[in-house]
Amino acid sequence: MLPYYGDVDQMKQAAQSVLDQTHRDFRLVVIDDGYPDPEPRRWFEAMTDDRVTYLRNEKNLGANGNYRKAVELVEAEWFVMMGADDVMRPGYLAAVATAVERFDVDIVQPGVEVIDENGVRVLPLVDRIKRAITPRVTPPGEVLGGERLAASLMRGDWAYFPSLAWRSETVRRIGFRQGLDVVQDLALILDIVKQGGSMALLTDVVFDYRRHSQSDSSVRALDGRRFDEERDFFNTEARSFDALGWRRAARVARRHLTSRLNAASLLIKAAKADAGSPRALLRHMFR
Structure with a gap:
């Protein structure tokens, strides 16, 4: 397909x-x-x-x-x-x-x-x-x-x-x-x-x-939409893992460390881009 x-x-x-x-x-x-x-x-x-x-x-x-x-x-x-x-x-x-x-x-x-x-x-x-x-x-x-x-x-x-x-x-x-x-x-x-x-x-x-660089996910990353979706997703998954008794998976989901690091790596690029949103990236890094 x-x-x-x-x-x-x-x-x-x-x-x-x-x-x-x-x-x-x-x-x-x-x-x-x-x-x-x-x-x-x-x-x-x-x-x-x-x-x-x-x-x-x-x-x-x-x-x-x-x-x-x-x-x-x-x-x-x-x-x-x-x-x-x-x-x-x-x-x-x-x-x-x-x-x-x-x-x-x-x-x-x-x-x-x-x-x-x-x-x-x-x-x-x-x-x-x-x-x-x-x-x-x-x-x-x-x-x-x-x-x-x-x-x-x-x-x-x-x-x-x-x-x-x-x-x-x-x-x-x-x-x-x-x-x-x-x-x-x-x-x-x-x-x-x-x-x-x-x-x-x-x-x-x-x-x-x-x-x-022009992929849909790359553009969404710079303006923050990607990370808004990811943050909601990780929190939802953490709750579902808790319900299954998968404590380790739930902890990793709540931390979503690599997603936070990805947002941090894009800060300078977002600041320079017309469609960039450093504030949205910072919000994802610390929430």
Whole structure:
């Protein structure tokens, strides 16, 4: 599933990376959320590959709404919510298919590297931190779940949403929470874990995640909206962990240390940006 709104060339690269998979048994569904350019429709309608479906929403649903629509259209037992600017390496689907056979899980997180706007491999501070806090597992991977996984993700969200493979039945049963624009993927993972689900964390790097300054989450971070959403989310999760008796996870959620540090790292940038809000970042750091 490829929900789309944004750069046309990067979207084409993302879609082509799916078509170039060594594992050939897949379906690619593109859901254009009304991007004002006729080129995506023209490009997809020129394809002769019957595994590809292009749809265009009559009205813009926003990221969360388009994700939920994508889930409704899933037909396979497993799906990927592919990012419209990310890149699957040719062996991605093969690695996921092998993991699904090997592990009885609801989510598969493969190894990921980060690229910038130009496709150059980079390792920004946020991804260095992600790499440092990601649980260490032995090749080819291990199963994580329960409070251990919840506390680890509350310490810092090391998962890469567009690279995840999801068990369709589980996601349909639980669903994306409405009203979230930045942490909807983390919320879904935690909702699955709290209901007894688990994740396979793989060691092979088979996915390139694109990080660039104009992403929706980056803009929301500078004006404070991202952190307002995160703060409410962490407090809600802490209460739900308390109800489960997951005291360690609840403590980590209330501290949300890496989220506070992320806000601190953006203070100077926010002060210089027209849309920046240092006061909102400071509020998040100390509340």
